[in-house]
Amino acid sequence: MTSKEEAGLFDTMTTAASEENEVDDIRSRQEKEEKLILTAWQSMSSALRQHSLCKDFRTPGPAQSFLAKQRQATQARRALSPWLQPR
Structure with a gap:
């Protein structure tokens, strides 16, 4: 594997990890x-x-x-x- 291929593989892995972190954050x-x-x-x-329970004990109104x-x-x-x- 050449260094260019290794760099591409590393970029793919870091991008995937970054996207996973982003999804986890969301x-x-x-x-x-x-x-x-x-x-x-x-x-x-x-x-x-x-509040409504307090009203129930009052006399009924209209x-x-x-x-x-x-x-x-x-x-x-x-x-x-x-x-x-x-305000």
Whole structure:
């Protein structure tokens, strides 16, 4: 094998290793993003559930529209997250 062939083989191997590292990095980043999304979803779900449980013990009021319920959910999320506070 000539040195030129050896160099080509080495380049092929390093390129393949580089691509594998890149794929691993992308996969790792996607897994982290998925974990963050799941954690945020669970946290929001838990907070909304606790918020709605507190309301269940109050005296029943008039029926609310879908929009009114959405506004309450948004207000509950904002109360729990300082970065969602209106400025």
